[in-house]
Amino acid sequence: MEEEASAAVVEEVNNMKQEEEEKETTNFSKPIDVVELTTEELIAKAIAPVKKQFLRPPPVRSTTHSFSNEKPLSSSNIVKEKKSKRQSKRERREEQKSALHLCPEVAKAGNVFACRYGLKCRFSHDVEAYKAQKPADIEGNCPFLNLDGQCPFGLSCRFSGTHKVEDPEDALKVQKKAEVNGLKKDVQKLLWKNKTKFPKADAQLKLLGLLNKSKTKDVEVEEEEGDQATLNGCCADSKDNGVQVNCDSVCKEESFNKVPVEEGSLDDLVAIDDPQPPKKAKIEVVDNSCSSEKDNGLSSVKEGSEEIHTQTQVEKITADTYSAEADKSLKLHPREKKLVDFRGKLYLAPLTTVGNLPFRRVCKSLGADITCGEMAMCTNLLQGQASEWALLRRHSSEDLFGVQICGAYPDTVARTVELINRECEVDFIDINMGCPIDLVVSKGAGSSLLTKPMRIKNIIQSASSTVDIPVTVKVRTGYFEGRNRVDSLISDISQWGASAVTIHGRSRQQRYSKLADWDYIYQCAKKAPDVLQVMGNGDVFSYLDWNKHLSDCPELSACMIARGSLVKPWIFTEIKEQRHWDISSGERLNILKDYANFGLQHWGSDTKGVETTRHFLLEWLSYTYRYVPVGLLDVIPQRLNWRPPSYCGRDDLETLMASESAADWIKISEMLLGKVPDGFTFSPKHKSNAYDKAENG
Template sequence: MQHSEQPEPPTEAGVVPETNEPSSKRQKISHDATVDQRDRKHGMAPIKPEYLISLEPQDVVDDDAAEGTVAAGDDATGKSDPRDSGGKKGKKKQKGQNHNRSFGSFEDSLRLCNSRMLSNEFSPKTCKFGERCNMCHDLRLYLAEGRRPDVETLNGKCPVFESYGRCPSGWKCRKAINQNSMIIRTRDLVSLMSHQPTLNGILHEKKVVLEKSEAYIKWLDRDSEITHKIYNRKQGTEDAPVDPNNLEELRAQFVDPPFKPSEKRKIYFGRETPVLAPLTTQGNLPFRRLCTDLGAQITYSEMAMGLPLIQGQKGEWALMKTHESELASPRYTPENGKVVEGYDNSKDLKWGAQISGNQAWVAMKAAEALTKFLPHLRVIDLNCGCPIDLVYQTGAGSGLLDTPNKLEKMVRGMNAVSGEVPITVKLRTGVRDGRPTAQRIIERLAFGNADFRERLGAPGTAAITLHGRSRQQRYTKKANWEYIAECAALIQSYKNKKHDLTDTAMEPDASTQANTSDDRMYFIGNGDCYSHVDYFDHIDNAKVDSVMIARGAMIKPWIFEEIEKGQYLDKSASERLTYVEKFVRYGLEAWGSDEIGLGHTRRFLLEWLSFTCRYIPIGLLEHLPPNLQDRPPKYRCRDDLETLLASTNYKDWIKITEMFLGPAHPNFTFQPKHKSNSYEIDAEG
């Protein structure tokens, strides 16, 4: 593979001085010369020989020495971390799941009362708890002993104050409090976070009534009761073949739903709209903002659980907060034949919400609550792919793949109560290896149950995303893009199949359909997309409308920039560090610049760094394209900063956070999910 510029060979110390050339002159590799036919060792990243390090064991005395090499298959010391039980005989090592992990506590030693937090020192507000309040009311005592010293990083300035001219953390802000800032911060301090309604007790106290859902659930219960009664009486079991006499009796007793779905807003997925997947934990607001800056055209919230949403739990509603960058319109090509009739790009948005539920009534009420309280919402996506046990065992996530009747009811009900917001679904190929069920489910979502579609019409799914792995596979092995292509071809055939299934008299009502007058349903593929080559290959060969990117974006979020430019970008270590700084600034804006906000920002930054360390710079590879599943042998990088960013030692990740957030709280702890390079997102939506 011939590059436009060859990196200098490493010096004796294994370090190449960092280049100061502008980004326009950095190494850029075009799409036309990306594939090298030389033999590649399966699962091993093809590192250039001059960057390889011999595999002789090396004793590492301190954590600074961990920056000298980048290892695969072990941590900085080569010893097992006792926290992952790797060295205890007889105890099974935890891997592949999101296990409960403690990050310690990070708050002030003296908790300042909220009545003082945003008040002038000499005219404080009255505390509503009076003498019963157990928080600190002495501002001078709090500043002297109750909080840690000011953080001087980021030029000693509060990113929130720099962006908005005010800081909601008030006196708790740990960014360089002085006399001038004390005066400024006492002026009209208000919360900068987007307003979320108080929804506690929707279910039990009926403070908020979801009228559409209540009416539709009553109709659905009655219809299900009649169906079960007829089938059980005449055939003795629900699984027996359908008797035509039963269908006639069902038609006779059928009552129309209380209302029909509203006309849906038209949406668009295309070649120019790469999608950032909904990611549990890491799909937070700061990371989504960073990906949006780098070219992501569609984003989703982290997966929110349906029942806590309708109960009004603040933690779940906090996942629904967005930034104005996500409320812009995505790119689109008006001349593209796939643009739907009536699509208005100015009314389209980038951001959608993803929810999970195990019962139809939960999904319906959650969908209505979201559309009622979130005015800026592109779509509501139903998660049918989450593989973790906590979700699967309740019947939600990938548990819905084995219950197509329930899944159809959920989508049909959500479509009925969601107003103009379209409903989309994310699937896996199936629950078990070798037993794919996605084709059967896709047909059900496109047309509905074959026995009842003429009564109810189609469920109304606007788009389907298919992750090319089963629930059993989780994130191991390669995604099955051949199967995704088969499903894409199946969807392409639905328009013709629809004409065979219906005639003029039986034409389904347009309001029950997905997204267009010709019933077009978008189809998005997901799995192992790690470069613009992968992205365009999937669109051209698998015939999907767009590709959803998950781990590829977590390892290198500039993959969206590569897709837009159609070329590889060899990002320098200093550029990658600026993305870390951006994340920190966005994190402090989202979670606050007080002690707790810094702790949350540090925690989620560490989670992200556990993925970015897997990035292998393009200039170090012998040939392309890179593979998401490849792991490198032991190698050295081109400069010290690049080596630090590639370290798999979590102590080095903490060092990186301290560049922007200062020293961690004494009680803060970080436990990596696994040892070394085995990090995975466990609950990708």
């Protein structure tokens, strides 16, 4: 009986799945006939109202995902063999030894003796074999041709045929890098070994009482040259005055050998003899009953005047400490140090994957005023991961530049901002408290912090007190839809030390679906104190949107532009010139050419750099196809949540740019970067669900 019941349940589930598949197939095979709908009906369904003469008849769509150029019948493209780490590492080493992986030093100099590692080098030194197997050069000039010095990729450059015959003096010139904020090797080694010191961050964490809270582990205090490193500020050994200090009378309940540290922090602890030790740690307590006598003539501490003097000193330092904590005016407030004026400026939002340095250069050339790097995870930065530090790179054209970091604990964030301020050239640091990605939220970072106001307070206070550059915050309206809470924190955010806050008008639960709630953003901006700059974010896609938000709420400092710049990066030009730019397909292709050129300068002009540039170009094209030219619309301007129907452009290139097929995006990339390698496939990383359902609009 049980077997029959279970079989019936399985059959019922299979039938339900089959019905759902048939329903989905029916929906895909019968798309909406946009030709028969009126303009008002199209807008109500969040479909871009394209003029009738440009519309195509509705095609019969298959169930295959349109974003992928993979063949659905090929099992090799669907099922991939899972390799072990050892096998993958062995294959990478064998690939590096192949003739196609020429040593960078040999390629640059064209001489096999240029590499200092000689036969121990992990790359190939066979120049002739490399030339025989090297792919054909790409049409166009080397991206480093107009810059001073020789091409840093030499023989491996895919544009090597355009290299000039250099004089011996010119050959000695080295390309001047226009990019800064690279990770230094000595700094990376210290981060790897967990030996980096953070005196400023640890001092502020100690002052705020955040360094002694333990959750998982205890850290032993190091002894260096006989001096005891102290974190609780109650006892220390002094080598200069020869007085030995006993801590039993001061910290009866604290452990002398172990100091607990909050989970998520590093093991590097600040010693009392660091260059900038906290004042609270310099407290010497003398107890006559437990002090020992030295053979060098220093006997026990005299009673009377010296004991009274020591007690008075302790009381004075303690009083100063409590006074500094009680009166924030005694220390330099972040707003009194350095300010970044966001008011009225065009702010390019930090964009994951697509918001790389070449894309920011494109937006900068089109009118962006402020740029911000992609979100970097604090833990990865503190571990010295080169891929994460690459997100902090800055180009010389970015005159007002900030970086965005994301962390779950005050100690990791405070130490990260100190490290960035010490090693990088940035104008401000933005802390992300609104990222909706599950992987980030599950670690307690991003929008998860919106449910923990005390954690937000500790993070902002410790970070803003550690560095002398402005610290800004980016948040969402709340964690759950319909339960907004930023308005109750907006005044506190300013008191905690943030100089600006950006509010994305959606909750974490909404992700990017539905329209942004600008009324709530206005409400928060009106509640904010005058010293706090408030910026709104969400669905800004034309200069009319920009004008409306700033006129409806004068308290709003500026609008952050995110996905609108991905679909049409010339939105910055439109806002500055106050017009709808009916940009031609040729002008759009020139923008893509600039991006490809910037990408080759950033990632390299060799084969690896070309394919990296192609990958990120295709990621960007997965957004740009959503743009509908102004001359094709019945209603202007286009809204960000409108889905473009299938239409023909005014020329073949415009039609190709409007395609939602990845195969057509690859054709565009081949116009700029040459033919793709054999077996190349692409599927975009980001698929915003704002375009999946009409009711999202």
